[in-house]
Amino acid sequence: MTHCTRSVSSLMFVSILGGCVLQPDPIGESLSVADSTDSTHAELSGGIAMTTSGTTVAPGEGEYGASCQLLGVPESVQSxxxxxxxxxxxxxCVFQFEDTPPPCSDDSDCAAPWPTCDGDFCELDQNFVAASSRCTQNCEEDADCPAIPGCASExxxxxxxxxxxxCCEKVCLCGDDLSLGATADLENLCQQPGTCGP
Known part of the structure; x- marks a missing residue:
């Protein structure tokens, strides 16, 4: 099994599916789901609604920020x-996670979100991966990215x-989960001719 190490190659996302380049896709109108404690809500950009008390309403199935299933990735996602x-x-669909799994000799050395040991490193809980994977969209700049439910930063x-x-497609990501250094390195590589092939 391959484990995460802090190198530029390991800080890249896994992508296996073939397909065409995606263009920015506008997302829905305001959500029709009301907060259980406050039925008054206002539309924010990108179809995310906020109640007058300042809480956000969870996105509907398939909408920006909603839970999603990664397709074509390895059976056990570890990064x-x-x-x-x-x-x-x-x-x-994107799963963001910057942390490196801790070394271990048995399960007692591991804690959430790495509950088990494979003999060398703690393995990421796949239920955590599934619960943390979110729908996102293409973008050109930060202003194209609506707030992401559950993301404390921009x-x-x-x-x-x-x-x-x-390859090198810009997508909306939660700032909570980004390594500024790794993101800058990836952006620099994407400026180099031939990075994504001819």
């Missing part, structure tokens, strides 16, 4: 991953992988 996902309004428009079919 960041991204895939095309037709069930998402923006056509992309959404950032950045490339997510050097692997096809999303």
């Amino acid at each position: 960041k991953a991204i895939s095309l996902q037709p069930d998402c309004a923006g056509g992309i 959404a950032v428009c950045a490339p997510a992988t050097l692997l096809a079919p999303l």
Whole structure:
């Protein structure tokens, strides 16, 4: 099994599916789901609604920021991953996770979100991966990215992988989960001719 190490190649997202380049996809109108404690809500950009008390309403199935299933990625995701996902309004599903799994000799050395030991490193809980994977969309700049439900910081428009079919495609990502250094390195690589092939 391959484990995460802090190198530029390991900080890239996994992408295995083939496909065409996605264009920015506008997402829905305001949500019709009301907060259980406050039925008055106002539309924010990107179809995310906020109640008058300041709480955000969870996105509907397939909408920007909603849970999604990664397609075509390894059976056991141990790092960041991204895939095309037709069930998402923006056509992309992403799992963001920067932390490196701790070394271990048995399960007692591991804690959430790495509950088990494979003999060398703690393995990421796949239920955590599934619960943390979110629909996203293409973008050109940060202003194209609506707020992401559950993300405390601003959404950032950045490339997510050097692997096809999303090589150097900019997508909306939660700033909470980004390593500024790794993101800058990836953006610099994407400026180099031939990075994504001829």
